[in-house]
Amino acid sequence: MDLNSDLGEGYGIWTLGDDEGLLEVVTSANVACGAHAGDPQIMGRVCADAAAHGVVIGAQVGYRDLAGFGRRFLDVEPAELTADVLYQIGALEAFARVAGSRVAYIKPHGALYNAIVEHEEQAAAVVAAVRAYDPALPVLGLPGSAWLRLADAAGLHTVAEAFADRAYTPEGRLVSRRLPDAVLQDVDEVARRCVRLATLGEVEAVNGDVVDVHADSICVHGDSPGALAMARAVRTALSEAGVDLAAFA
Numbered sequence: 605m606d607l608n609s610d611l612g613e614g615y616g617i618w619t620l621g622d623d624e625g626l627l628e629v630v631t632s633a634n635v636a637c638g639a640h641a642g643d644p645q646i647m648g649r650v651c652a653d654a655a656a657h658g659v660v661i662g663a664q665v666g667y668r669d670l671a672g673f674g675r676r677f678l679d680v681e682p683a684e685l686t687a688d689v690l691y692q693i694g695a696l697e698a699f700a701r702v703a704g705s706r707v708a709y710i711k712p713h714g715a716l717y718n719a720i721v722e723h724e725e726q727a728a729a730v731v732a733a734v735r736a737y738d739p740a741l742p743v744l745g746l747p748g749s750a751w752l753r754l755a756d757a758a759g760l761h762t763v764a765e766a767f768a769d770r771a772y773t774p775e776g777r778l779v780s781r782r783l784p785d786a787v788l789q790d791v792d793e794v795a796r797r798c799v800r801l802a803t804l805g806e807v808e809a810v811n812g813d814v815v816d817v818h819a820d821s822i823c824v825h826g827d828s829p830g831a832l833a834m835a836r837a838v839r840t841a842l843s844e845a846g847v848d849l850a851a852f853a
Contacts (some may be wrong), residue, residue, distance in 0.1 A: 605802045606821035606852045607839060608632040608744070608765070610664055610713065612650035613641040613673075613827055621826035627653050629835040631851040632660045632821065634711045634744075637692035640666035640674025648699045655703040660851040662744065665692045665730070666713035674714035675781070682729035689733035708853035709763070710734050711744040712751070720751040721777065727751040731758050742853050744821060748776060763852050766801045766819035768794050768838050769828055774809045776817060785810070787825070791834050795841035798822055802847045820852050 611627070612635045613620045620641070627633060633654045636642030642650075654661050666674035668688055680688070689710075697707045712720060712730060720727035727750040734741055735758055745751045747764040756762045769788045771779040779786040788794050801807055805818040824835040842849060 605842060605847050605849055606631050606763075607824065607835070607842070607849055608634055608662070608711070608821050609824050609826045609831070609835060610634045610636070611654075611826050612636045612646050614646050615641055615643050615670060622832045623650050623826070624653060625832040626824075626826055626835055627657045627659050629832070629839050630659060630824070631849055632662055632709070632853065634662045634664035634713070634823075635696055636664050636666075636713070637696045639668045639688065639692050640670065640672075640713050644695075644699075647696055648702065651696070651699040651703040651705060655700075655705040660708045660853050661696070661700045661703075661705050662709040662711050662853070663693045663696045663707045664711050664713045665689045665733075666716045669715075672715075674716065677715045677719055680726070680729075682725050682732075685726055685729040686733045686736070689730050690737055693733070693737050707741070708851075709742040709744055711765075717745070718778065721746055721749040724750050724754070727754050731755050731760065734760060746776075746778070747817060747819065763821055764819045765821040765823055766807065766817050768798050768822050768824045769834060770825075772807050772809045772815055772817070774811055774813045774815065776809075776815045779810060787828055789829065791830065791837045794834055795837040798838045799841050799845045799847070802842055803845060
């Protein structure tokens with residue numbers, strides 16, 4: 605099982621999360637590319653630290669929305685979105701190469717991630733960007749999403765992910781962050797559900813239903829309260845359950 609986290613999400617003098625600490629825990633780093641968060645210095649530092657820790661670097665692409673942290677839907681024309689995604693991948697690739705590494709996969713962020721679960725045109729636009737840049741790059745997303753379906757149809761390598769600290773609907777979708785208890789805070793509960801995800805391929809939805817969620821990667825959010833302690837607890841619980849931790853890319 606891969607363990608990924610969103611990193612490099614500060615901007616200028618504003619910091620968010622413990623990038624250095626999380627890089628000692630995760631196997632893959634979804635690095636912000638300057639659109640929803642991140643700046644050149646942060647991107648360079650996180651890529652260098654990831655390479656030093658042997659953590660795989662992924663481009664976390666999103667809407668151009670620094671003020672909204674990429675969590676607001678933008679009605680972007682497909683051609684513009686394709687260009688935006690290409691721009692972000694290329695920017696992060698430069699810093700990854702300087703660090704002696706490379707961009708090894710793509711993961712959309714925030715509102716873009718959620719939009720392309722259903723939004724066919726925007727999902728196709730992101731697929732087009734990845735195919736144009738490097739069709740060998742794996743793409744990470746929610747099981748059953750239009751994004752992964754279209755990526756698979758385009759010949760891309762798709763990787764399904766689950767979320768350690770996000771509540772699920774009975775349909776296997778993520779509960780909106782605008783709703784209460786969308787982000788789980790109990791470290792022990794999160795660790796237990798990650799073991800269940802990894803060993804049984806299932807998660808309990810908000811209404812108590814058991815939902816099938818078969819994933820090859822689990823995301824622990826770097827911006828959640830107590831993110832580092834939660835990530836450490838998840839890694840320890842998975843290891844103790846006999847789950848091997850390794851990057852998918």
